[in-house]
Each structure stands twice: as structure tokens, then as C-alpha cells.
Amino acid sequence: MIGMDTSHVPAFTKLFHDPAAAGDLSGFRVVAGLPDGSDTPMSRDRIEAFTKETRELGVEIVDSVEALVERSDRLMILSVDGRIHLRQAKALFAAGKPVFVDKPVAGTLAECLALYGLAADLGIPCFSASSTRFGPRIVDPAWRSEAGRVLGATSWGPLAYQAGQPELFFYGIHGIEALFTAMGPGCRSVTRVKTPFHDLVTGKWSDGRVGVYRGLLQGEKPYGLAIHGEQSTVNLAEEPSYEALCLEIGRFFKTGVPPVSAAETLEIYAFMEAADESLRRGGASVELAEVMAKAAG
Structure with missing residues (x-):
């Protein structure tokens, strides 16, 4: 290491x-x-x-x-x-x-x-990947049967910023990775609003679904994920698990097969970069394709 x-x-x-x-x-x-x-x-x-x-x-x-x-x-x-x-x-x-x-x-x-x-x-x-992708509850297929087809999701968790880096990369990744685990890839555009209390990022997926991340800056700061399905809304609340992540690392080291694709991981980081750009533009909608093209040079 x-x-x-x-x-x-x-x-x-x-x-x-x-x-x-x-x-x-x-x-x-x-x-x-x-x-x-x-x-x-x-x-x-x-x-x-x-x-x-x-x-x-x-x-x-x-x-x-x-x-x-x-x-x-x-x-x-x-x-x-x-x-x-x-x-x-x-x-x-x-x-x-x-x-x-x-x-x-x-x-x-x-x-x-x-x-x-x-x-x-x-x-x-x-x-x-963040460990939030691999928590016992989110990897359990039972919630998918309970919720039915996922129509949208909302995740939340503690948020802190690190100087010199995109604001959501360091800690926002945890809640945003959980959001993408529920929603899957396919986010098209992002808007962002930040107050002293919360940092709210809303993503619109290409099929019309909406996924929301709420970064908690003050007050109680639990992790959580609400999945809105055709059949029911399922609430999954679990803290990040080092053991769950290391299990996936171990499986990856044994098989050579990544548990999450490069394409999805890069979409997550484009989501966070687009959120920063939205904030710079006063909360305007920013296409992920725009920030990806700019980053690719």
C-alpha cells in the first residue's frame, strides 16, 4: 500500500x-x-x-x-x-x-x-469505490423486490470540504456513491444549491428519473438512503463499512474483476464536477456531457 x-x-x-x-x-x-x-x-x-x-x-x-x-x-x-x-x-x-x-x-x-x-x-x-456501495443492506436484493422498479432515490450523509479539491470529491462521494448504487448510471444533468445547513444536488437521469443527494453540514449527520419504487419506498440507513469494502477489494484481488465499472465511476465524478459547475453558475443545470468533454480536453 x-x-x-x-x-x-x-x-x-x-x-x-x-x-x-x-x-x-x-x-x-x-x-x-x-x-x-x-x-x-x-x-x-x-x-x-x-x-x-x-x-x-x-x-x-x-x-x-x-x-x-x-x-x-x-x-x-x-x-x-x-x-x-x-x-x-x-x-x-x-x-x-x-x-x-x-x-x-x-x-x-x-x-x-x-x-x-x-x-x-x-x-x-x-x-x-466508496464503502457505501457495499453495505449489507444495499447489496441485499430484498429491497429491490420490496421497492419494485426504482423511480428515484434520495441519499444523505455528513459533508466536509477539503481545500484545493472539488467540494464533493472527498466526503460527498459516500452519499453520491450510494445514490448511484440505487439509481444506476445514466444521469444526464445536475443542479446544486448550497446553504450553511445543507448542500443539495439534484440529478436528472436520461429516462426522466430524479436522484437527490443532501450533504449535511450542520445538526445531526447520519447516513441514509430512501429508494422510491413503483411498489413502495424503502429506507436504508447504514454507516460505511470498512469490512464490506475490504471484502470487495479481496474479491477483486482474487478474480481481477472490478465490482464497479470504470464508466460508472467516472460518471459519478462527472456528477460531482457538474455540481461544482452548477454552483458556480448560480444553480443552473449543467450537463454531465459538458464537463466530461471539458475534462477530456
Whole structure:
């Protein structure tokens, strides 16, 4: 793993090292970690402590990408600052090994496109996702039977912004990933309104359905998802699960098959970029195709 500046590093290590790990969590050991952060306080002020904690879990701390890839047959990019992920991915993809990229994929939509484009060009199995996509309730097909055909959905959750990055990339991804898990891809346009209390993003899908994300800035900040179906409205409320995400990472590392496509992940990041652009335009509707074309250059 490369990064060492986020709580995900020791948390994921503990899950993969657990003697009781079963199924797709079993059979792995985190063997090496490379500290690599940025000047953002969330990275700069935490990398030493998380590196120390991870070393105490039996992970060898190395000082170069070459040493990292030599010791590893699967790779994880876990740096908290998405702005350095593309640089890291370029170095790791050269090794030809499967790579999981923690959220956010990168620091801009253009960098997200570049990262996935490079993976495709080199034939590198690669995926990125929020853990909210894989919670026990949302992956249980029972809600689909209860709701019937999905007509729309509303998700919500805590929201915080990180300077220098698109506002929704760092924390908004959790609720927005849950929204897309319910709705599926196909969002065409986005509008956004922000107040001191809530950050509201409304997406219109190509088939006329509407999906809404509400970022909670004040007051109680639970995670939640309401799915409006032909038969009923189903409420799913569950916190992000590291274990659920690591199960998917383990399955991906064993099979080489990403659990979410590059196309859908890039649509999610286009949704968030279009939301930023809508805010800059006073809440006007912004087409995802517009921001994708601009990012592609």
C-alpha cells in the first residue's frame, strides 16, 4: 500500500490480518507500505502516526516504489489526498499488478479520466469505490423486490470540504456513491444549491428519473438512503463499512474483476464536477456531457 496518512491504512491492515478472516477477506497479508503524502494538514499531520501504527501491525515500511512493488503482488493507493493519486498510479501501473484506488480517485475529473485511461491502455485491473456501495443492506436484493422498479432515490450523509479539491470529491462521494448504487448510471444533468445547513444536488437521469443527494453540514449527520419504487419506498440507513469494502477489494484481488465499472465511476465524478459547475453558475443545470468533454480536453 502507498499512502500511510489515513485511518484506512491500519483499519484495512487489521481486517486482512485477522486470523478469523473468511471468504474473500482470507488469504491476504499486507506486506509493505510506502509513506507518501502531501502538504494538506490531513496528510502532513497524520502520516507519522499512521505509519508507526501500521509498522506495529507487522507491515514493512519501505522507502521507494520499486521496493513496494517488488514485495507485493497486489497494490492499494490509500493516500488521503486525491491530488497525488494520478502520480502514484503512473508509478504503480508500470508494475502490471491489480490496483485498488481509495476515494477520491484523483484531484480533478480530468485526472480521473487520465488514471482510468492509463489503466485501460496498460491492461491494469483497477477500481475505486466508496464503502457505501457495499453495505449489507444495499447489496441485499430484498429491497429491490420490496421497492419494485426504482423511480428515484434520495441519499444523505455528513459533508466536509477539503481545500484545493472539488467540494464533493472527498466526503460527498459516500452519499453520491450510494445514490448511484440505487439509481444506476445514466444521469444526464445536475443542479446544486448550497446553504450553511445543507448542500443539495439534484440529478436528472436520461429516462426522466430524479436522484437527490443532501450533504449535511450542520445538526445531526447520519447516513441514509430512501429508494422510491413503483411498489413502495424503502429506507436504508447504514454507516460505511470498512469490512464490506475490504471484502470487495479481496474479491477483486482474487478474480481481477472490478465490482464497479470504470464508466460508472467516472460518471459519478462527472456528477460531482457538474455540481461544482452548477454552483458556480448560480444553480443552473449543467450537463454531465459538458464537463466530461471539458475534462477530456
